[in-house]
Amino acid sequence: MLFLARMDVSFPAHLTAEQVADFQVREKAYSAQLQESGKMQGIWRIVGEYANHSIYDVESNDELHEILSGFPMYAHMKIKVTPLAKHPNSIR
Numbered sequence: 001m002l003f004l005a006r007m008d009v010s011f012p013a014h015l016t017a018e019q020v021a022d023f024q025v026r027e028k029a030y031s032a033q034l035q036e037s038g039k040m041q042g043i044w045r046i047v048g049e050y051a052n053h054s055i056y057d058v059e060s061n062d063e064l065h066e067i068l069s070g071f072p073m074y075a076h077m078k079i080k081v082t083p084l085a086k087h088p089n090s091i092r
């Protein structure tokens with residue numbers, strides 16, 4: 001099952017630059033694991049925003065929820081998920 005996720009990141013103002021940097025390091029490691037396993041098919045920065053679009057290939061809604069809620073930044077992200085189905089005009 002393929003899903004598109006849009007994640008908008010918003011850190012509370014009281015976090016220090018070091019705390020934000022720590023989130024970013026842990027997020028990168030978790031994201032790399034997901035990409036290496038193929039669960040995350042790709043991730044793109046949305047130009048001009050602290051936000052991304054990423055695509056997931058998972059077995060179930062529950063698996064996707066487990067993956068998304070495992071992101072270190074989860075508490076500081078708004079996530080919108082869109083299920084994807086094959087387009088009839090797709091040649092792949």
Ligand SMILES: O=C(O)CC1=CCC(=O)O1
Binds near residue numbers: 009027028051052073
């Ligand atoms: O977009 C970001 O920087 C936050 C993020 C979520 C998943 C990821 O790899 O980075």
